[in-house]
Amino acid sequence: MANQIQSDTLLEMKTLSVTEVARNFRKVLDAVEHQQEEIVLVRNRKQVARLVPEAPYQNALEVFGDLYRTLDEKSADALSAAVSALRRSRRGRLSEVRNPWAG
Numbered sequence: 001m002a003n004q005i006q007s008d009t010l011l012e013m014k015t016l017s018v019t020e021v022a023r024n025f026r027k028v029l030d031a032v033e034h035q036q037e038e039i040v041l042v043r044n045r046k047q048v049a050r051l052v053p054e055a056p057y058q059n060a061l062e063v064f065g066d067l068y069r070t071l072d073e074k075s076a077d078a079l080s081a082a083v084s085a086l087r088r089s090r091r092g093r094l095s096e097v098r099n100p101w102a103g
Contacts, residue, residue: 013050018043021051 041049
């Protein structure tokens with residue numbers, strides 16, 4: 001045990017038989033969704049599948065913000081300038097609005 005590295009980031013995954021999951025599917029799915037629990041499905045003592053919670057929803061602006069924070073200052077400034085220029089070019093042009101009911 002002296003040479004082993006202990007980590008609190010490693011989580012022990014819950015293991016359930018395929019039969020148990022089938023009998024309690026709603027309860028299992030609720031655990032995956034609400035407690036963000038990852039569950040390994042086992043059939044004949046072999047791991048056959050894994051139920052993994054979906055990543056939290058992020059809109060495009062949140063994803064863009066995450067990307068922006070990873071860039072160096074020069075790249076971030078260039079990206080910000082490009083986005084600003086694109087926004088300015090799209091504002092206030094009523095002529096660009098297309099009538100969806102026009103033939």
